[in-house]
Amino acid sequence: MAEFASPPLPHSAQASPAAAAGTGTGAGTGADVNVGVGVGAARGAGVGVGAWVGSAVGRGAGYLLQATDLHSHYGASHILHGIDFQIARAETVALMGRNGMGKSTLLRTMLGLVRATGGQVHVMGTNMTTAAPFQIARAGIAYVPEGRGIFPNLSVKENLIMAARAGRHGQADWTFERVMDCFPRLRERLAHGGAQLSGGEQQMLTIGRALMTNPELLILDEATEGLAPLVAREIWRIVAQIRQSGIATIIVDKNFAALSALADRIQILVKGRTAFSGAADALREQPELRQRLLGV
């Protein structure tokens, strides 16, 4: 697509045709992109905050990532039926639902890994519905997929160093040392090959690798799936630390207790549609609804 030939997230002066409606006053696209500005901002302790304020806020790019009436198919199977989803800077959003309800498909569609068959995806105010996954990643979104995917033949250190890059605005808050501080277990295994790690260590490595890209948004699909409770607890501690640092996160997991303690909002999918979207407290107070939608 021609509109993505230029860097995917231009400053307004070089805005793509898709984003042009909102350039200038921002009023043109204001209705759908301004709403989330500042949500959760009070907590943001620093990562990228200055850079973000200096460039995007005020130009109608309130949401880091936004899906509007999103549809997608696998072959003839219609999987997503008009999903609206959005996450603002420094927000933590939990995406929940029973198996096969479309959580991973929603993430994959927003990331350009599955082609949307209807609706739109905006990344920081720019229409990226047809962008390639690498363009979306480059815009500052790091993705930890289900089942991880580290390089088994590389050492822990090599896996991390290979991923290192500055963020969109040149921020390099997450250095190798900082990642090491966050994951003491990885520090002890720096020379180990990826394949020699336990499931929990692999998950730590994948998250550590994602942080090395200095993202604005971290997406964790099945954050603790298949991990022993103690290891899962360690992952939750790390996720809380990441949240504290000001990085926005979308977390998919089955653990309602852990997610409701962490997330600003929970969105629940049922058969490719949003069945609930709201504060964790609202769901905590409605055990019947929770039981019906999540089975917990």
Ligand SMILES: Nc1ncnc2c1ncn2[C@@H]1O[C@H](COP(=O)(O)OP(=O)(O)OP(=O)(O)O)[C@@H](O)[C@H]1O
């Ligand atoms: N590559 C694929 N080809 C065809 N159908 C698929 C494919 N991936 C997923 N599906 C189907 O799409 C639907 C949604 O799957 P998806 O993986 O998005 O669900 P999920 O909510 O992430 O589930 P889980 O909790 O098991 O990870 C399911 O019916 C699934 O069988």
Ligand SMILES: [Mg+2]
């Ligand atoms: Mg899934």
